[in-house]
Amino acid sequence: MKSLGSIRRDFAPWADPGAKPYISFENVTKKFGDFIAVNDLSLNIYEREFFALLGASGCGKSTLLRMLAGFDEPTSGRILLDGQDLRGIPPYRRPVNMMFQSYALFPHMTVEGNIAFGLKQDNMPKAEIEARVKEMLRLVKLEQFAKRKPHQLSGGQRQRVALARSVAKRPKVLLLDEPLGALDKKLREETQFELMDLQQSLGLTFVVVTHDQEEAMTMADRIAILDKGEVMQVATPAEVYEAPGSRFVAGFVGNVNMFEGRVAARDAGIARITGASGAEIIVENAGDAETGNAVSFAIRPEKIKVSSRRPEGAVNAMEGEVFDLAYLGDMTVYHVRLDDGQVVKASSLNASRVTEDPLTWNDRAWISFPPDAGVVLTR
Amino acid sequence: MNATWSRFNIVSIVLGFAFLYLPIVLLVIFSFNASKLVTVWGGFSTQWYVALFNNRGLMDAAWVTIRVGLISATVATVLGTLAALTLTRYTRFRGRVLFSGMVFAPLVMPEVITGLSLLLLFVAIGFDRGFMTVTLAHITFSMCFVAVVVQSRLMSFDRSLEEAAMDLGAPPVKTFFQITLPVIMPAIVSGWMLAFTLSIDDLVISSFTSGPGATTLPMKIYSQVRLGVTPEINAACTLLIAIVAIGVIIASLANKRREVQRLRDEQAAQRG
Structure with missing residues (x-):
């Protein structure tokens, strides 16, 4: 079996000019009134990539994620997912799922109910839902908490429920908005590696938004550094650190x-x-x-x-x-x-x-x- | 802070509670009076309760009141919730300020004016006054109270819950019924109870908008009292007080238990 390291070392579709991008932002601009959140931004993300959007608050990284999920539409430009233009497709018909910064667990449902919610929307047979929920609970090591309500869980457990819920439908792309922001330092470091393992074992494309450069460096295959709605540099963590493209990037990372x-x-x-x-x-x-x-x-x-x-x-x-x-x-x-x-x-x-x-x-x-x-x- | 039971504090508390509750206590005591005279104690008796249940007029009025209360509270809750949703979700539409003003105006509108204007309206469009008109009037004035209660809950509602539901594949209508509604349900229930309470004790608006055969309990009591207070009325009021008090106690006990349970759960979760 290949180790995580060797898989990652071989993985570099962005360097292959023939590779087809999985997610493409093409000249995307998003304005809220007079405020330009995203400015004529183009970006390619490849299948099975662990991609991080890194930037200070207000740099437009969350807006990009919300546009991918379908909560916001670009003012101009277009977003392609696997060749399909996403414009006009509502969030509930997009093959992407999101893990929210606040976790957004449904307070009136149990852990099981939360994880099963998305599966029920697809009218999956009951037995299959049960099996999938069990599998997800095992994946995030919460089997004995299935019947609990979210307020009966600790912060780290809630985070894992949110994660299980968002991957339960096997989305093509998982969007993570500050996934580890609410955890303490030690738990955050452990969870970083769990997320990487999960991404590899499920073979999903992850797009993670973070303001924590260490988090982005640890987890991501490539990092896009954003400032004022524009991409400053897209590169691997080592390139970003050792060969920054501008004074901003050099000063921002490390x-x-x-x-x-x-x-x-x-x-x-x-x-x-x-x-x-x-x-x-x-x-x-x-x-x-x-x-x-x-x-x-x-x-x-x-x-x-x-x-x-x-x-x-x-x-x-x-x-x-x-x-x-x-x-x-x-x-x-x-x-x-x-x-x-x-x-x-x-x-x-x-x-x-x-x-x-x-x-x-x-x-x-x-x-x-x-x-x-x-x-x-x-x- | 140290609670100091100085003489001044004790006196002010006793006076304060006496001012608030002495009339009610007297009313309850005299409902068990054997004497027909309301202000003279003639020994303990429950005869007025028996008389009350045999009083067709009062019982009919009570039944009308309950029906008006149930229907108007339910309709007002639906409309008030919709108004609250509109006001919190669509923060920018033409005429929003006007809409919000119109929704909340009945809160501060003198009841006499609300009642009179509704009466004029019903007369103008030739609507026969009766059960329907009282109910409509009650919906009109209690809707805004529901809107206030539900709106304050919606303000603190985490919109990402709805986004998460849609993200997981639930269309907007399904999201509303499966996520939004259950989460704000306690506020909707409080709104309903508030509307129901307001409806069953309303006198002024009912008097303006009611017609033959639709006399509510407060109207009946008021008209009887004008002819002289009978111990029967005391008995009716005591029953009303008992019902309201039991409702309040049950609600607060349930609330308290939920709170304690929640606290315990959270502490357990913290320990891991």
Whole structure:
């Protein structure tokens, strides 16, 4: 049997130009009065993909989900599901099901009743409904709670009932609106993996809306980062983190240090960037930046090394003073104020229990990084 | 907070309760009076209750009142619920403010005016006054109370419940009957009970809109009292009080038990 990891490694329909998208947003715009919630947005989602819509509140991610479910219609543009235009199809005739942020469990029905509700709408034979409900209860490990009402369940149990109810009809697509938002941290981490297993074992397409980047990174095959109703970048979690397409994406996902400067020289892939204070950075992946462009150099804190002396042979090194540090156990985060005034965050893994050369507040320190540790951003 | 039973507090409580309930207590006591004189105690007796049940006029009036109450409360509940749904769900339609004003106007309209205007209407269209007209009048004024009660419940109703039902394949009408209605049912029942109570004790509007053969109990009692209070009336009122009190007690006990059960369930769920 293939492990989850190997299935996921092989799964990349978006990279195949011949693959047909399963869900397509084509130039979709949605206005509420004068407010533009979604602005001329196009997006493809493939079959069996675990797709995350990530963004701050008000970025239009929930509106996209509601348009897929049929609660809102696009003002212009169209949404295709498996080649079919969804315009005008009411929510109760769409082959998608949604798990609501508030769970929306029917308070007057038992757990069983909630799960069976969707199946009854399809006039499924009674015996089949019973069997399916049992199967769903087993899937979410709630067999002994079948006769309970929603208010007799804990938050985590309610979440699982909502999940069971939304997958009971075997929809083509499952939409999840902040599925883990109401759970505490520990439960959230466990449930993330349960959701991924469920998606793989049922072979469904998942579209999840979240504002939690860690959640999106953990679960999704690809992430769409949204801002003000527009897609900023669609990519795998690793690409989003290591190769952000813009300053917004770099700043939105994870921690980042930004150096502003101008491309002084460029030779093949290698560029020399000069900052306002005269500091120079040599970069290998300069992308499409051209000589003279104003650019940002973005580098993640864990890619920066902090030391008390200038490391020998370092291509990029700058001197400063440790101005703050936070010991987190597994790692230490240094805030180094460079001599030109910029504060740089650098985190170093505490791989051994004792450090020979401990840096502390107000120590002089060097930061250094190799030429391929960061990216050059023009947008 | 410390409850301090100072002399002042005790006196004000006693006076307050006396002001509210002494008349009712007196009424109940004198309904068991053996004497025919309403204000002189002549020993314990239940004769007035026997007399009451033998009084055709009062019993007929009671029967009319109950029928008017049942029919008008039921129709008012249906109409009031529809009005409440319209007002909470369709927040933007032409004339919404006017509609909302018209629905709630009877709340503040003096009863005399409601009664008189209905009387003029019935006379104008040549509608013979009687059982029908009283019932219609009661529907008109009690509908707005139902609308208020149901609307306040609908305000806190989680719309995602309906969306979830539709998402799972239930068309709008089915969603309404299987999800919305059961969830707001307690408010609808309270609305019905409020409408029923208002109907059975209404005097002013009934007097304007009633006709021969449709005398309600409050009208009958009022007209008899004008000829002098009889202990029979005391007995009738005592029975009314008993019915209302039992209803209120049952409702609040049921409510309390539900609340306790719910709390216990939630605590059990928290423990896992």
